[in-house]
Amino acid sequence: MNLNYLLYEQNNKIGIVSLNRPEKRNALSRGLLEELAELLTEIGTEKKVNVIIVKGIGKVFSAGHDLKEVYECEPQELLQLFQTCYYTMRVIREMPQPVIAQVHGVATAAGCQLVAACDLAVASEDALFGTPGVKIGLFCSTPAVFLSRNIGRKKAMEMLLTGDFMSARDALLYGLVNKVVASGELEEVTQNMAATIAGYSASAIAVGKRAFYQQINMEDFQALNYASEVITLNSTTKDAREGISAFLKKRQPKWSD
Structure with a gap:
C-alpha cells in the first residue's frame, strides 16, 4: 500500500x-x-x-x-x-x-x-x-x-x-x-x-494475546475456566507439540511459522 x-x-x-x-x-x-x-x-x-x-x-x-x-x-x-x-x-x-x-x-x-x-x-x-x-x-x-x-x-x-x-x-x-x-x-x-x-511461536503468541484480553475483565474463576479451555486447545497445536518435544529432548524448537 x-x-x-x-x-x-x-x-x-x-x-x-x-x-x-x-x-x-x-x-x-x-x-x-x-x-x-x-x-x-x-x-x-x-x-x-x-x-x-x-x-x-x-x-x-x-x-x-x-x-x-x-x-x-x-x-x-x-x-x-x-x-x-x-x-x-x-x-x-x-x-x-x-x-x-x-x-x-x-x-x-x-x-x-x-x-x-x-x-x-x-x-x-x-x-x-x-x-x-x-x-x-x-x-x-x-x-x-x-x-x-x-x-x-x-x-x-x-x-x-x-x-x-x-x-x-x-x-x-x-x-x-x-x-x-x-x-x-x-x-x-x-x-x-x-x-x-x-523468536517464539507466532501462533502461540496470537492465542495468548487474544486470551489475555478476553479474560482480563472476567470474574476470577470464570477467567480461569475460559483460560483452561484455551490452553487445552493450544496444547494440541503443532507448535506446542514441537515446543514440548524440544524441551524434553533438550534442543531448540523449530516453529512452523
Missing part, C-alpha cells in the same frame, strides 16, 4: 511502523489513523512478522489529534474522526501480533492513548506523557479509556483533571510503560524486546 503519513520497514520478523508527520508533531489526523489501521490490518493478515514496533519520526512520539482538524470539523465529521481513532485502537487490540510503543519526546492526549492501547511500551528517560485537553476546554475523554486501564483510577484522574505531565519514571511506576531507558538506548532495547518475542 502507498503510505503518506507513515513509514514501514521489516527487520527479520519485526515490523517497524513510524508515524511520519514530524512537522505536525506526529499529530493523529484522520488520514494518518486510517492509514495506520489499514497498514496494521494488512500486517496482521499477512503474518510476515511476529511483532510490531510503533514509533515517531522527529522530536516527539505524538502530540495527539490534529487540533486544527478538530477545530474545522463539523460535528458529524468530528464523530467520524473519533470513530476512526476507535477503529485504529481496536485493530491494535485484535491483530495477532503484539504491538510495542517506542516512546521519545512527548506522548500527549491521543498520543498517550496510543501508547496505552499498545500491548507493551518502552520509553526514553526524558519522555513525557500527558492528557492536557482540560487546559483548552476539551477533556481527554477518549484517552481516558485506555489510560485508566493502565495506571489506575486515581492517577488517571489526576492526569486528566490537572493536565500535568507524567515523567517516564512515574509512567514506569504506575504501569503505563514496561521499561525506561537512556535516550541513546531506546531503539536497541525496544528492538531486543521485539526480537525476543519474535
